[in-house]
Amino acid sequence: MFYREAGDFKTSYEADNQTFPIAFDRYRYWAVLAVAYLVIPFIINDYWANAIFVPFLIYAIAAIGLNILVGYCGQVSLGTGGFMAVGAYACYKLMTAFPDVNIVLHVILAGGITAIVGAAFGLPSLRIKGFYLAVATLAAQFFLVWLFNKVEWFYNYSASGQINAPERFVAGVPVTGANTAPWAQYLICLVFLTVCAIVARNLTRGTLGRTWMAIRDMDIAAEIIGVNPLRAKLSAFAVSSFFIGVSGALFFAVYLGAVEVGEAFGIQKSFLVLFMIIIGGLGSIFGSFAGAAFLVVLPVALKVIGVDLLGWPTDIVSHLQLVIVGALIMFFLIKEPHGLAQLWRLAKEKLRLWPFPY
Amino acid sequence: MSADFFYGIEVVINGLMAGVLYALVALGFVLIFKASGIFNYAQGVMALFAALTLVGVMEGQVPFSHLINAIFGTEIHHFGWHVPALLAIFLTLLVMVFFAWCVQKFVFRHLVGQEPIILFMATIGLAYFLEGVGDLMWGSDIKTIALGLPQGGSLWLEQATSGLGGDDFYGFFIDKLDIVATLVAAVLVISLIVFAQYTKQGRAMRAVADDHQAALSVGISLNFIWVLVWSLAGLVALVAGVMWGAKSGVQFSLSLIALKALPVLMLGGFTSIPGAIVGGLIIGVGEKLFEFLIGAPFLGGATENWFAYMLALVFLVFRPQGLFGERIIERV
Amino acid sequence: MKDAQDSYVTPDGRTIGGILMDMRNITLRFGGVEAIKDISFNIREGEIRAIIGPNGAGKSSMLNVISGFYNPQEGEVWFRGAKRPQMKPFQVARHGIARTFQNIALFEGMSVLDNVMTGRLNKMKAGMVSQAIWKGRAEREEVENREAVEKVIDFLEIQAIRKTPVGRLPYGLKKRVELARALAAEPNLLLLDEPMAGMNVEEKEDMSRFILDVNDEFGTTIALIEHDMGVVMDLSDRVVVMDYGRKIGDGSPDEVRNNQEVIDAYLGVAHD
DSSP states (O other): OOOOOTTOOOOSHHHHHSSOOSHHHHHHHHHHHHIIIIIHHHHOOHHHIIIIIHHHHHHHHHHHHHHIIIIITOOOOSOHHHHHHHHHHHHHHHHHHOTTSOHHHHHHHHHHHHHHHHHHHHGGGGTOOHHHHHHHHHHHHHHHHHHHHHOGGGGTTOTTSOEEOOOEEETTEEEESTTOOHHHHHHHHHHHHHHHHHHHHHHHHSHHHHHHHHHHHOHHHHHHTTOOHHHHHHHHHHHHHHHHHHHHHHIIIIIISEEOHHHHSSHHHHHHHHHHHHHHOTTOHHHHHHHHHHHHHHHHHHIIIIIIISOOOHHHHHHHHHHHHHHHHHHHHHHOTTHHHHHHHHHHHHHHHTTOOO | OOHHHHHHHHHHHHHHHHHHHHHHHHHHHHHHHHHHOOOOTTHHHHHHHHHHHHHHHHTTBOTTHHHHHHHHOOOOOBOSOOOOHHHHHHHHHHHHHHHHHHIIIIIGGGGTTOOHHHHHHHHHHHHHHHHHHHHHHHOSSOBOOOSOOOOSBOHHHHHHHTTTTOTTOOOOOOBHHHHHHHHHHHHHHHHHHHHHHHSHHHHHHHHHHHOHHHHHHTTOOHHHHHHHHHHHHHHHHHHHHHHHHHHHOBSGGGGGHHHHHHHHHHHHOTTOHHHHHHHHHHHHHHHHHHIIIIIIIIIOSOGGGTHHHHHHHHHHHHOTTTTTSOOOOOOO | OOOTTOOEEOTTSOEEOSEEEEEEEEEEEETTEEEEEEEEEEEETTOEEEEEOSTTSSHHHHHHHHTTSSOOSEEEEEETTEEOOOOOHHHHHHTTEEEOOSSOOOOTTSBHHHHHHHTTGGGOOOOHHHHHHTOTHHHHHHHHHHHHHHHHHHHTTOGGGTTSBGGGSOHHHHHHHHHHHHHHTOOSEEEEESTTTTOOHHHHHHHHHHHHHHHHHHOOEEEEEOSOHHHHHHHOSEEEEEETTEEEEEEOHHHHHTOHHHHHHHHOOOOO
């Protein structure tokens, strides 16, 4: 009943351009933010933070980043894991080289460094298209992982080849290292995600977003109406890699604390994030959230049901998980190529007209 | 002639043999791509699945036994018989044909006319699905293939060539299995080409590759052709899976050889069978030589992980259509 | 032949200015095929210039040369009295040349409004930071350009569909949206590649009216390719006729209509 455009007249283009044109959507958005910031931090415990919330927040950032590249600009990348590794190692080197600088700045700088690396690997996209490009981004994935494995400078010559996050503070509260409270982990990731999501939304609804989508939908026509393909594609690679780098830095510093590159940022990670945006919805910020939530919750849910309730061996459950994820990917591509976000949109469209659909 | 030079030649020969196997996997890609425009990422997992199935059938394993045991609390593992190799291969082929039929019926028939990149992502989903099914059916432990393929280095060759490079050179070390694999792959490639050129089905296959609509209009069943190419890809996968499995055991890493086939295809062009072969050889030799000359001495080794992709990447920037692809003229 | 910079007044009272675009001895080859053979013609400021010819005559290729998508092997393109260096298509667009396409080239995943807004990309210069926080220049530009775009939307009478995804529109409307996108750029020279192909009589009349209005109200120079001879003869000030990549006629509709070579090309001629 409240979900209506009727009566909610827009008198300026500013009002018409806003993210949530329907009043009810705006209220819900504020409500979600209020719960996320004011309720969850007080009730979160170690299990929920580590199993669900922190990975969800971090993967959501990565998914937003990849969605900008794949969903908005149409350039498929399989190098996400490698770019996350760049963010993680950049963050590590910054943290150890400048221990006095705030960790927040390090994470942002790590994103910036990843953006540069991403743009460099995006250069071939000018000549290579479609899945040729997808395969070319595999070069980034394998080369970067190899690089962080072989060049000892990147892990400060540690004997184990791992990188470990030293303890760092934000406003006197530890956010990395062993003594971090679950709520602090959660909150710092949440802040980054909120800012990233707002920035991504602003970029995709403005000029830059339109040039990306123009390239995605028909690159030749886009060039003829005045889109510079070099700038459009490289900016997509750079912005996308920035987000992915931030998520990689958080993944290492806040979530895992210690990282071995091949294990944490291998090709499987690239596919995981790609699956998130396929299931969630290509070309949708909300879809990035939905996909990340789905693929973070699914294994946990399967484990709870399969191992804890039914008492199956863990390996069978993990195999079952592969089957389910694979089947879901195919299902979504067949039935709903725009993913969960489209289901949500359709539901809203119906709701808007309910109870008189005509 | 110095010993290093001959070791270099040995590296090239070994690279060529690895390249033949890459080419074999790449061939599976090309078959499906030509006929249906699908870039089948699952090719490597198909090889893994085929090899798993072959081992499972030969040893008389009960499919899904772990799952059944977990659900019903039973303790079954094996039927208690051993199937002879040839029969097992035949049965495995049947499974692969059945798989081809399922893929066509349940997945790609519903995706006709979609963009290539959507199809590609669907095959990534397929790869996950198949990997999960394979593990559920046969278990995920590393298995060995007991087909009686020759193993170990060829002593004869080693002795015959040991005199070439002076005292420091002990002759070419070449794995017998590689020689067998090369021969089998060569036979398979030739028979596939013959099949495509001279049989009725082969002609229909090429017609479909050229133009779906036109093929339909002369009465070719697209569905049949697609099941056929997926079955052929299954056969190729089985051979690749057996060869690779005999070499390094049947395990998950087998599915990663599919990833190596991707740069092969980028070099050779997605639609060219000779391209797949030449591309495979270039990648095989290239990565071995690079590792031997530059990677191991200067870069800390393990450059084989990325060399093929980088080579393909650099190559594509200068020649986007691949070695044998046709020049792309853009239109509006 | 009138002098390059002379302007003259048409019978219906419009002023046609000097030469805006001058194609000099253009030759375009694809491999061994010559799509355009040594063609010269010009487009005057403010006129409606038609390019006609049978299928495969090289008309679309000529339009692609003008919009910089193809670079001719020989010949020069002169624009506003200066020789144009080799340019990428997006650079040509920045010189105020907009176009529509034979097979509609809209961005199917975007709404009508966003499609038309892409026409104004070259007028929006806000930096990435400003766009990211949606404050300052980016926000201001968004509103200013929206106003300009709404004028075009009003002009072409597509207000009702402005938020509809383009993929859902019928063919005739898509053609109109494509014209809107080109107009939003406020071009000096508008290239229309078969703007009326596949339309019924009513839609053709609408489109003709829009083309004339654009030319009349904004003084936009228009070069169009069209197969419907009635439309061409009614709309255009001058016509170039192409056949097999050569120019076989150039002049007012009446001159072209009575040109023997043109008649042969269209009606066929007995070869002996």
